[in-house]
Amino acid sequence: MKVVINFGIILTGxxxxxxxxxxxxxxxxxxxxxxxxxxxxxxxxxxxxxxFPLIMMSLRLPGYLLWMIGQIIKSNMDVIRRIWLGSKSISxxxxxxxxxxxxxxxxxxxxxxxxxxxxxxxxxIHDDILEVHALTRQAAxxxxxxxxxxxVTVLEDV
Amino acid sequence: xxxxxxxxxxxxxxxxxFVGITGAIGLFRFPDIYTRLHASSITxxxxxxxxxxxxxxxxxxxxxxLKLLLVMLxxxxxxxxxxxxLIKTARREGPEPILDNKEVES
Numbered sequence: 001m002k003v004v005i006n007f008g009i010i011l012t013g014x015x016x017x018x019x020x021x022x023x024x025x026x027x028x029x030x031x032x033x034x035x036x037x038x039x040x041x042x043x044x045x046x047x048x049x050x051x052f053p054l055i056m057m058s059l060r061l062p063g064y065l066l067w068m069i070g071q072i073i074k075s076n077m078d079v080i081r082r083i084w085l086g087s088k089s090i091s092x093x094x095x096x097x098x099x100x101x102x103x104x105x106x107x108x109x110x111x112x113x114x115x116x117x118x119x120x121x122x123x124x125i126h127d128d129i130l131e132v133h134a135l136t137r138q139a140a141x142x143x144x145x146x147x148x149x150x151x152v153t154v155l156e157d158v
Numbered sequence: 159x160x161x162x163x164x165x166x167x168x169x170x171x172x173x174x175x176f177v178g179i180t181g182a183i184g185l186f187r188f189p190d191i192y193t194r195l196h197a198s199s200i201t202x203x204x205x206x207x208x209x210x211x212x213x214x215x216x217x218x219x220x221x222x223x224l225k226l227l228l229v230m231l232x233x234x235x236x237x238x239x240x241x242x243x244l245i246k247t248a249r250r251e252g253p254e255p256i257l258d259n260k261e262v263e264s
Contacts, residue, residue: 015227017221017224017228018220018225018228019224023216068191071202072203072207072246073204076200076203076204079184079196079197079199079200080180080200080204081176082199083180083181083183083187083188083200084180085182086187087187087188087189087193090188090193090258091258092190092192092255092256092257092258093258094255094257095256098241111242112239112242114202115199115238115241115242116197116199116234116237116238118199118200118203118204119196120200121195121196121199121241121242121245122193122242122245123242123245123246123249124246126247133192133245135193135196137258154225
């Protein structure tokens, strides 16, 4: 039930942002579509078991996002520098690294965070082993230190 | 105040444009599909972020601001997904990646 209310709030917010009108008729249409979407999703729950796996509910998520933005800016500057220096300055590497997360959502978040950061892309996941293509040897080495892995794993606890 | 916001917004938009061009140049400069995806991920992250930040500064406090944030969120979800699909398909069907073997690591 709690999930339904959360989902309803998110959908209502989505409708209000996208419409921007507050006339009773349009609000009524909005309410109707929110109810229909929740009903359809409720039926899907019986099929695949997961109701709303899109967002990890964690209090530490904002802190992680801030750290992530800093990380993205740092690696962006590095990749931009290497583009202007030319293909002599890159050293493409494929490395494997271990994902310490237990849930599927945690693993997805970790793999997507790796892909989001320029310079590293997740190629495949087998159980908890990630195969990562890195633009430079340095980026691969930084990843294998495992700071990002630790930060994502902590998100699962709260 | 108005002028200050305009200047900041223009700086963001121009830097974003420069970063986007850099990503496009990297797309041509790098040797194979795997490294080229790294170049295009620049346009997905910092170019998108800077241009959106510039537009948010122009929008001010309004519904438009929330819409722009929504666009940012959707792009942040979709662009890593697409990059992952591309590289996975390339790994399975495409050419072998060019790797750097100049120095052997211990």
